[in-house]
Amino acid sequence: DAGVIQSPRHEVTEMGQEVTLRCKPISGHNSLFWYRQTMMRGLELLIYFNNNVPIDDSGMPEDRFSAKMPNASFSTLKIQPSEPRDSAVYFCASETGVGDTQYFGPGTRLTVL
């Protein structure tokens, strides 16, 4: 079975540009999570969805960040406008149900110049 799929794997952009990260969860998984990882702050939860509905977005840093899950097999995380401090690795993870084991995608390494 395919694991969690993320694209792009690497993104380099200039400050002020819009960035869209994409995620395809494991088929049959009902929950999807977006994380950001930096050396300073570790792995931080940004937002998670259960059955395509956003449950907790308290980790979204500010209005520049938005996330959608239009169907069970696709989610996006958008940053507009991007800033250098957004540079990090962004992971998507999915799980079968609330409180179950989370499986991580390979991550997107974002660099904002």
Next chain:
Amino acid sequence: QKEVEQNSGPLSVPEGAIASLNCTYSDRGSQSFFWYRQYSGKSPELIMFIYSNGDKEDGRFTAQLNKASQYVSLLIRDSQPSDSATYLCAVNTGGSQGNLIFGKGTKLSVKP
């Protein structure tokens, strides 16, 4: 503020020794506990989970949970250089919230 604390390391052990990784958490209502391993430049992968007080063994790995002390640990027996990675402790406080709270990880180095 729910927190998960880990010693950042690095923890260095010789090959064949036992590596002991520790984690404390602040939410007494936490119900499930996970250990993830993350190699440099890779994504976290689950090693073990534990729900009940006591020990849980899986091959060379043993997870230990003490809810009274709000403490969870991971022991790696017969450590191998391939075990060199960052180990992340994650806690789920249960209820309707499905999110995990991660510690910042302990970097383990196993020297040949």
